[in-house]
Amino acid sequence: MSHKIALSFEDGVTRFITCGTGETVADAAYRSGINVPFDCRDGACGTCKSHCESGAYDKGDYIEDALTEDEAAEGFVLTCQMRPKSDCVVKIAATSAMCKAGASTFSARLSRLERLSPTTLGFALKVDAGELSFLPGQYANLSLPGTREVRAYSFSSLPHDGEVEFLVRNIPGGRMSSFLAERAKVGDAMSFTAPMGSFYLRPVTRPLLFLAGGTGLAPFLAMLDLLARDGLNVPAHLVYGVTSDADLVLVDKLEAFAARLKGFTFSTVVADAASSHPRKGYVTHHLAPEHLNGGDVDTYLCGPPAMVDAVRHHFQAAGVTPAAFHYEKFSPGAEAKAA
Numbered sequence: 001m002s003h004k005i006a007l008s009f010e011d012g013v014t015r016f017i018t019c020g021t022g023e024t025v026a027d028a029a030y031r032s033g034i035n036v037p038f039d040c041r042d043g044a045c046g047t048c049k050s051h052c053e054s055g056a057y058d059k060g061d062y063i064e065d066a067l068t069e070d071e072a073a074e075g076f077v078l079t080c081q082m083r084p085k086s087d088c089v090v091k092i093a094a095t096s097a098m099c100k101a102g103a104s105t106f107s108a109r110l111s112r113l114e115r116l117s118p119t120t121l122g123f124a125l126k127v128d129a130g131e132l133s134f135l136p137g138q139y140a141n142l143s144l145p146g147t148r149e150v151r152a153y154s155f156s157s158l159p160h161d162g163e164v165e166f167l168v169r170n171i172p173g174g175r176m177s178s179f180l181a182e183r184a185k186v187g188d189a190m191s192f193t194a195p196m197g198s199f200y201l202r203p204v205t206r207p208l209l210f211l212a213g214g215t216g217l218a219p220f221l222a223m224l225d226l227l228a229r230d231g232l233n234v235p236a237h238l239v240y241g242v243t244s245d246a247d248l249v250l251v252d253k254l255e256a257f258a259a260r261l262k263g264f265t266f267s268t269v270v271a272d273a274a275s276s277h278p279r280k281g282y283v284t285h286h287l288a289p290e291h292l293n294g295g296d297v298d299t300y301l302c303g304p305p306a307m308v309d310a311v312r313h314h315f316q317a318a319g320v321t322p323a324a325f326h327y328e329k330f331s332p333g334a335e336a337k338a339a
Ligand code: FES
Pocket: 037, 038, 039, 040, 041, 042, 043, 044, 045, 046, 047, 048, 049, 066, 078, 079, 080, 081
């Protein structure tokens, strides 16, 4: 039985390979044209040492000099020896360029385009050919048609029949958002390079706290899509904060996830003092002690830099250190990563 292995490189690029029964990750990578670091091929030199983020595997044979017992217990592996027993995510200690493993470029068609609110657009792209794989939370670099410009947007769904969704803030004067809001039509050709980024859902082993700022909601929709597919057996809470009422979108989608996923709850927060929303202020104003769970919580945050700092301070002030804190900073005004 073959397994899908995500090779995650230091520069944020991820490449997926298929590892056959009994095949080592290094052999499968080379067969796919990816030159992961490699030397003795014998479990002796340690050159291929990498970190397995998730999945089950046989460690293989090696000597202590190449991989210590403590390293193995922490999830380090030798890819020349590692034989996967399930799908795995392996962090390679090299850049994709060093391994000749650049991200793939996909040509696609605009298959849906929707103005979700005066400030936010949703759209979907259907890839023309090729298998699109990514980890939920990752992003794509979209080319602005007719130009050499690219903008980075998180996937807001898993791929379904080659179609993926995105969420974009409609920024006045923003090149990509103006194109989408004013000129784009369903059927238009677009292209993107993916998958990118190290912000993705890790194996779920403890309660989850998701914190989204504005269109930073997008990666969480992809994560929830995965959890809805695979099941959720821990509590997960999302706090979705926006600036104004108009920024609050896809709440019906979150309600559908809450109805389908036992253990998933969410709340929305609006910062605008003039809003009549029942919860006002910032995300940190609406974090209850049970959401922090005494630190036994994996926290994921996607939002502006100030939000990352505010949440860090909130944890410190509460005297709590989350077991894991993964975040993606973005600046909506710059249409930057993960917007
Ligand atoms: Fe030497 Fe793997 S290549 S230990």
